[in-house]
Every structure is written in C-alpha cells, then in structure tokens.
Amino acid sequence: MATNKNKSYYHTHTGRMLVLFAVLILGGSACAALIIFGKKEVALTPPLDTRPKVVAQPLTIVNYQTKISLSGVLQPAEKTDVAFELNGKIAWLNDKFIEGGIVKKGDILAKLDPFDYETEVKDKQASLALAQANLSEELAKAAVAKKEWAHNPNSTALALRKPQVESAKARLKAAQASLERANKNLSRTQYYAPFDALIASRTTGLGQVVSKTQALGQLINLNYGEIHVPIAGFDRAFLPALPLENVQVSANDTLRTGTLTRHLGRFSEQTRMAYYVIKIHDPYALYTAQSPLYFGQFVEAKVNGVTLNNVLKVPQAQLRNNAVWLLDANQTLAKHSAPIIRKEQDFVLLPAPLEPHFQLVTQLPEYPQQGMQVNLQAVTVQLADKGAKQ
Known part of the structure; x- marks a missing residue:
C-alpha cells in the first residue's frame, strides 16, 4: 500500500510540473510576440508635427534697371507762316500747296507776277551802265588833268579831278547796290519751302493780290516732332542725366525711337507733374522705311531709368x-x-x-x-x- 501511494504522488507531482512548464513557455511566447508586434506598430505611427506649414x-x-512708362501726343516742334516780302498778285501755286500736302525743302510753293520786279531790274541795270560810263569818263578826264598839271607844283585835287572820280565811284556802288536789291526782290517773287514741311493750311488763291507779310498759309516742320510727356515726382528720381537716347516710342503697331531732350521748366497746376520733351526725328518717315507717326497721334514711351x-x-x-x-x-x-x-x-x-x-x-x-x-x-x-x- 505504501508503495502505491508513493507512485501516485510521484505521477501527480510530475504532471503538475509539466503543466506549469508549458504555461511558462506559452506566457513567454505571448510576451515576446507582444513586444515584437508592439515595436512594429510604434514604428508605423510617426509623431504628430504641429508646426505651421x-x-x-x-x-x-x-x-x-528701372523702367518709366510715359505717354503724350506727338505735336509739331516748329510752325512757319507762308508770306511774301513783297506786294503783288499770285501768278502760280504748287499743286502740293494744299492742306495735308507734303513738300520738300527748296520746293517753290507760290509765285508772284514778276513783271514789275523784272522791269525794276532792267531799270537798275541801265542805271549801273550809266554809272560805269560816268566813272570811265571821269577817269579819262582825271588822266588828262594829271598830264596838264604835271609840271605845276600848285596843282590841286580839284584840278586833278580827284573828287569827281570819287563821286563817280560812289554812284557806281549805289547803282550796283540798287541792282542787287532789284534782283533780290525779283527772287522774292517765288516762295521756297524753308524745310521739309506738311501744309497745315492755305489761305490764298490764284490771282489774289496780296500785301507784304500777309499770311498765305502755314507750314509744319517735318524734320522732327515733339512729345510733351508729364513725369511724376516718384519717377523723376529715377531719371538719368539728359539727353537720354533710345527712348522706345509706340503707337498702335508702330515702333520708333526718340530722345528725351529737356525739361520744359514748368509743372502742371492740377497734377504737379513736370513736363519733359521727347524728340522724334523724321516722324513722317520721309527718308526711312519705318512706319510713320502723325501729329496729334497718342503715343506711349518707355524710358530706361537708373540701375538699382x-x-x-x-x-x-x-x-x-x-x-x-x-x-x-x-x-x-x-x-x-x-x-x-x-x-x-x-x-x-x-x-x-x-x-x-x-x-x-x-x-x-x-x-x-x-x-x-x-x-x-x-x-x-x-x-x-x-x-x-x-
């Protein structure tokens, strides 16, 4: 009986130990699995970044390089009234001497009837011929008098006809001056264009009798034009020294270059802007293949200012x-x-x-x-x- 009890106790105690060992193994495996999987889960979840993005x-x-945008209207820089320096009747007018016509420097715009002035030239030519003859006569008389008074120590200038010769020379010079004046007046019967010009207006007609300095029309100089542009104070501070070349000027699809030349010396009473002048050479493109700009046309300009x-x-x-x-x-x-x-x-x-x-x-x-x-x-x-x- 004692032997059976001992065997029963041994088997019971051994079974409990096996069960406890198995529980320990399973528990350790579970803890290891939790640790491994927990680490992976933490690695997949980054910390939250609260900084503003x-x-x-x-x-x-x-x-x-600063840019200054300007605008203004192209306008004539020079206008001249057409007027004769003589009285007379209009005998001829150039076909281009009409409003909107364009003439070149030296073209004849109008002519006066030259009859009176041609007659005056002939009269002065005759007076000159008489004066020359008179001087020749006085010189001949003076030569004779010089021979006659050659051995007389008491000869006088009057006896030698020196005053008469000087008087004849003076009359010759006066006759020459009169002839030159008459020729000048004859040339003034034709009015020549003083520059390449646009005819702004014409106020005379063929056969009209005009008086000296009476306006017959007006010419606009086409050699250059001007754009008066206002510039505000905050832009003037960035203007380089004048004159400033290569100013880009545009109107619609037309591109040209000009020169910012000067300040007009005045400010606008309303805006307090200063006025400057951009000069455009040959605005009507008479001598270039560029597109023309016309007086009265609104244009824009770009100016290269100082470099910051x-x-x-x-x-x-x-x-x-x-x-x-x-x-x-x-x-x-x-x-x-x-x-x-x-x-x-x-x-x-x-x-x-x-x-x-x-x-x-x-x-x-x-x-x-x-x-x-x-x-x-x-x-x-x-x-x-x-x-x-x-």
Whole structure:
C-alpha cells in the first residue's frame, strides 16, 4: 500500500510540473510576440508635427534697371507762316500747296507776277551802265588833268579831278547796290519751302493780290516732332542725366525711337507733374522705311531709368505692411522690414537682406511671428501627360 501511494504522488507531482512548464513557455511566447508586434506598430505611427506649414522660394536679388512708362501726343516742334516780302498778285501755286500736302525743302510753293520786279531790274541795270560810263569818263578826264598839271607844283585835287572820280565811284556802288536789291526782290517773287514741311493750311488763291507779310498759309516742320510727356515726382528720381537716347516710342503697331531732350521748366497746376520733351526725328518717315507717326497721334514711351544695385524683387502680393517674410536654413520665420525703393507693374523693389541664405515665404500661416518654427512644404509641379493640352 505504501508503495502505491508513493507512485501516485510521484505521477501527480510530475504532471503538475509539466503543466506549469508549458504555461511558462506559452506566457513567454505571448510576451515576446507582444513586444515584437508592439515595436512594429510604434514604428508605423510617426509623431504628430504641429508646426505651421509654409511654402517658400529662393530670393531674387538683382541689379535692376528701372523702367518709366510715359505717354503724350506727338505735336509739331516748329510752325512757319507762308508770306511774301513783297506786294503783288499770285501768278502760280504748287499743286502740293494744299492742306495735308507734303513738300520738300527748296520746293517753290507760290509765285508772284514778276513783271514789275523784272522791269525794276532792267531799270537798275541801265542805271549801273550809266554809272560805269560816268566813272570811265571821269577817269579819262582825271588822266588828262594829271598830264596838264604835271609840271605845276600848285596843282590841286580839284584840278586833278580827284573828287569827281570819287563821286563817280560812289554812284557806281549805289547803282550796283540798287541792282542787287532789284534782283533780290525779283527772287522774292517765288516762295521756297524753308524745310521739309506738311501744309497745315492755305489761305490764298490764284490771282489774289496780296500785301507784304500777309499770311498765305502755314507750314509744319517735318524734320522732327515733339512729345510733351508729364513725369511724376516718384519717377523723376529715377531719371538719368539728359539727353537720354533710345527712348522706345509706340503707337498702335508702330515702333520708333526718340530722345528725351529737356525739361520744359514748368509743372502742371492740377497734377504737379513736370513736363519733359521727347524728340522724334523724321516722324513722317520721309527718308526711312519705318512706319510713320502723325501729329496729334497718342503715343506711349518707355524710358530706361537708373540701375538699382543689389535689390530684392518681390511680387506685390507678398508685401504685407511694407515687409516680407523670409525663411532661414533652420525653417524659422524672419520679418524683413525695409523701405520700398520702387514699385513697377506687379512687383516691388526692396533693399536686399544682408544675409543671402534666406528664402522668400510665399504662403504664410494665419498668424506669422518672428522666430516661429514652421514646416517647409515642397512644391510639386504636375506635368501634363503626353498629348494633353499644355
């Protein structure tokens, strides 16, 4: 009986030990599995980034040549009234001497009846011939008197006919001057265009009797024209020294170049703008193959101003209270407050920051702060598929 009890106790104790060992193995396996799978789950879940998101782009620091946009009306620089210096009757008119006609320098525009002035020339020619004959006669008489008084020490100038010779010479000079005046008056019966001109108006007709200096019409000089352009004070500060050549002038599809020559010395009472002059050579393109510009035509001009060195070129949309936000290498916001040097079109020019490693923030958080840590977002550009519209 004792032997059976011992065997029963042994089997019971051994079975319990096996069960306990199996539980320990299963528990250890479960813990190991939890640890392994727990680590994998933690690795798949990154920590939450609460920094505000921003978008930035590299700074554009340039040496910028300013541009000044101007506009005005092309107008004549010189006008001249057509008028004879003599009285007379209009005997001939040039076919181009009509409003809108164009004549070249030296073209005859009108002629007076020359009869009276031709007659005067002939009269003065006759007077000159008489004066020459009179001088020849006095010279001959003086030669005879000189021989007669050659051995007489008491001879006088009058006896030698010296005063008579001088008088004859004076009358000859007067006759020559009268003939020159008569020839000049004859030439004045024809009116020559003083320059290449556009006929602005004509107020005379064939056969009309006109008096001296009476206006017969008006000419406009076509050698050059002028555009009077107002320039505001904030633009005048960027004008280089005058004269300034290669000013781009345009009207519709016509492109020309001119020269900004001078300041007119006056300001507009209403706008307080200063007026300057752009000079256009040969505006009607008489001697070039360029397209013409016409007086009275509205034109626009582009002037190259001074160059601004080391400036930050920023879209106006990025400007907030005269400042822009920058991003440093540590993704920290920095406020760049600087005076605006100039505004042109849709951008502004500011003094560049001293440190060039910043980026320009183009998309800010709602409440940006100096020194705020942010999360820079990469800008992705989606390319169009092949064959799709660009």
